[in-house]
Amino acid sequence: MYGMVNKGVADLVINRYSEETWKAILDKANIQNESFISMESYPDEVTYSLIGAAAEVLQIPANEVLELFGEYWISYTAQEGYGHLMDMAGNNLVDFLKNLDRLHSTVGHIMPKLNPPSFKCTDVNKNSLKLHHYSNRPGLENMVTGLVKGLGKRFNTPCEVTLLESHSSGADHNVFLIEWR
């Protein structure tokens, strides 16, 4: 994954907890390099190790850490200077979700090693839609849940996210039901 993801994890821990907690997580994950470069590609194991170590140090399940991170990611990318680009992806939850795949595709062109996930919206109704998530990386369902919840907050549209199908239960991709009022 690109360094921006690892930086996001660091920012989340430092903002919500403390610098010392982040150092403890780095120690736990046995990672010497504390500085990540946003556009530099790092092995996926680094990110997985950080999430695992954070779960141990913060004493919360890894799935919760991932959801927390997904939600935080929305505000983090905006803060990192991608807010206007995100604005271009839509000014409401549904438009944004519909452009999610184009956004990731755009990013994928710029970051050739990113191997970004792909998204598709189906069953779009007045108060719900189904979001299909295709990824080569396993176990990131909770991150997508957090990400969608984060978007709901960004557009002041609180939403419920339900995992309908998942890799872990044998499906070829994850399907989320997103509901809002």
Place this chain on the structure above:
Amino acid sequence: MNINQILENLFPFHYMIDGDLKIIHAGRSSKKLFPFIKAHDRFLDHFEITRPKIECSFNSFVESGNTLFIARAARTPEVELKAQVLQLSKKVIFFVFTPVITDVSFFNELNITMDDFAIYDTTLEMIFALQATRKSLDDANVISKRLEEKVEERTCELKAKNDEILAQNEEFMQQQDQLNKQSLFLAEKNRKLQRARELIHSKNRELKLHSINLKHEVEQRTQDLIYINSELLNQNNQLEQFAFIVAHNLRAPIARILGLINVLKMEGLFNEDNEFYLENIHLSTLRLEEVIIDLNRILDVKKGMHHAYEHISFEKKTRKILEMLHTQIDENKADIHFNFTAVDVIYSISSYIENILYNLISNALKYKDPERPLRIEIFTKKDGDHICLSIKDNGMGMNVERNKDNLFKLYKRFHTHVEGKGIGLYMVKTQLDALGGKVEIESEPGKGTLFKIFFKAEKANAVAVAI
């Protein structure tokens, strides 16, 4: 879908321009970008063509169909457009463009979204790439700053460490210097010690040798002394034996000679012819008898025979002697004082004490100075381990230095104007020797004499306990 819809979807940013260069249609995204441009507005009123450098006419536009056009909006937003001109008909050209924007907020302000761009349009990628590059530069700057800080910090640490090492080095150098000095000092000291040790060894060897020699010499001397002592004892015994024989064996013949001389006198056998000789024989025999008597007394003292120790009062003995000598005392008008308050009683041999007092007091009487009345002082005192009996007079005195070797010898006399045999002081010395005491004399001609008789004090202590 008709051609217009297709063009609309493929080229959301476009204008259709007629032969008079008036805008006859605007694409959906063009309207969002320049909402103030209305149909029939002159194209050149809103845009300035900066490339290519052509005369702005319908025909020249058409002729430049395969050329990149750069147009700048004449009023706000003064955005630059990257464009191409296509001829749709004889009187219509299609001006298709994409805005050259690097700041994405520009689109946000105009509510232009991702959907307003053609799918193939890479403007968004470019904008994203720019932002990512900016961010990466920021990251690199942050990391660079951190690295600089770390380098600075590390440099400071290294400098401090270096200073510390330099200081330590300096200290080590000083210590080394000091150690070298101490080492040299110690080496010098060691050399001196070694020399001293060698000297001591040498001296020890010499001393050992000397000691062995001394031991041999002492042994030899001891042997010699033992031998000499033995010889002396032997000789002494022989002499004493001889003296004893002389003293005893001559007494009877002398008595007979004196008896025979008395018989000759009584028988009237002295006459003019022989009287002189017989008188001289008589006198010589008398003197010989005196000598024999003296000799007997001396032997008596030397052998310590028939004399027992007892408690003796100096005062009583003195009074007795003064009584014995009262004639001479009276004749000389001697002023005699005695004081025995310090020590009066002594544990000794009565006859010796009596003899010592007698000889010394009678000597004082004999050798009075005719120029002044005689004064004699007799007193005792404690003197360390001894009891000292002093007899002091203001008589004639004598030169002690000159006579010291003969003072206590038998028959030695220093004044001839008075009668005497020269046996008194000899007897005093002999008896004191027998008692383990000693005698000292201080005398000066014309001033007087002081005899100090020292008796061993342990005898006195014994007396004190006994009393």
